[in-house]
Amino acid sequence: MSDELVGDYDLVIFDLDGVVYLIDKPIPGAAEAVERLRGAGTAVAYATNNASRRAADVADLLNGMGVSADKGEVLNSAGAAAAVLAQRFPAGSPVLVVGAEALRAEVRDAGLTPVSTLEEKPVAVVQGYGPEVGWQILAEAALSVRAGAVWVATNTDRTLPSPRGPLPGNGSLVAVLRTALDREPDVVVGKPEPGLFTTAASLSGAQRPLAVGDRMDTDIQGAVGAGMDSLLVLTGVSGPAELLAAPPERRPTYVSADLSGLFRPADEARLPLRAEEAGGWRLDGSKLSGSGDPVTALRLLCGVTWDGVHPEAIEAASPAAADLLKKWGF
Structure with a gap:
């Protein structure tokens, strides 16, 4: 797995709501991602702010969805409180x-x-x-x-x-x-406080953990506070507009459409992407043109907005760019 993003890490700490499931419905690909990690010998933990279920109940819920979990791998804010x-x-x-x-x-x-x-x-x-x-x-x-x-x-x-x-x-x-x-x-008690993340790393003995979440104000900020790298997946709460406007304490290391990003090269997800062209997209100052993978466009634009350009100043210079910015709420 050394050529994959996750290959640099010995523990993956998953948020649950918006990453692995939505209320009681599994997110496509979540079970496969967890099993792939286990098959490669990478430790897994689950850290959730949701206090409505106990750790054993969360593990049962996950297993019932086909996502393998042991109650000892689950850390929740109820137990921590x-x-x-x-x-x-x-x-x-x-x-x-x-x-x-x-x-x-x-x-x-x-x-x-x-x-x-x-x-x-x-x-x-x-x-x-x-x-x-x-x-x-x-x-x-x-x-x-x-x-x-x-x-x-x-x-x-x-x-x-x-x-x-x-x-x-x-x-x-x-x-x-x-x-x-x-x-x-x-x-x-819960995220963005770093306690759930640091406890998960301590329990597994991990030296290089990666936090995966869908919320920048809790998951990502908590990972930053804990000194951990993080992956933002766009399957839950936070979206492109929030990422483009993120202050330093809420900026993830990587972004991906979903958990499949764990198994792609890190350079296809790393933030920000400072370049004039990538993946069919082109940046001319704050003007976006071309077409291609939306996540690549998002990474390019983070390189502009994180350097001080206001997200509302981004302009579309192609039909595909106009459609994408409209979808993102600009």
Whole structure:
């Protein structure tokens, strides 16, 4: 695999939503990519901000989709948040849980006591995504934080990818409390914090890990913060317009349409591509002409916008370029 992008790495850390699956539907090629890595002896891990499933449940879900996984390879923000609370508070301490049953179970397994009302005097509020979260538990959480409880968020993803389009994520629910309390959470555990990435690397003993994600504000920023190379795949939340406008802390090492990019030469995915011509495309200043693979055009344009040209200043100088820029929202 030395001629492939992934050949330079000894661990691939996959995000899940938008990379491997969309809610409960596998993304085409994901299972094949994982098996190809395993066949080559490359370690695999899964790091997800979604706190609605436990690690064993995530592994079962993946295996049911044909994506091989062991629960020890899964790191999620629910388990990480429970571990943070267990380090801070004595065993048995009451913790108000906003989220799915999986988060309550993680809190319970960490030796703490899940509660759901202010009257139970919680020492902390832990907030994670749950499709059944409603006003009543959010109200109890707001009252508890005002009474002095520590507020821990598993993650602040604004949206969740789905086959129907982006849906409200935990960050949207955190925003409800942020508005009501006029303050930020005391601790945010998941990506873009680097902890899930560094833990995955530590557990596998990897010296050269690669993070693969679909969100620049969580997956890619988290990888940058952890000092890891990263691959952005365009199967989930972040798209070309966001990549072109990315600040340095959110810029991936590579970009690919999907996971097949792992097995192509690194130079076909590396960012930015600073050249006047490539793959049928041509750049004349900020004018794009020609036609070819959209990802090649995107890499060329990153070389311009990352050097200071505003993405809105990009112009099309061919019909194919005009169609592509329109598809990207320009």
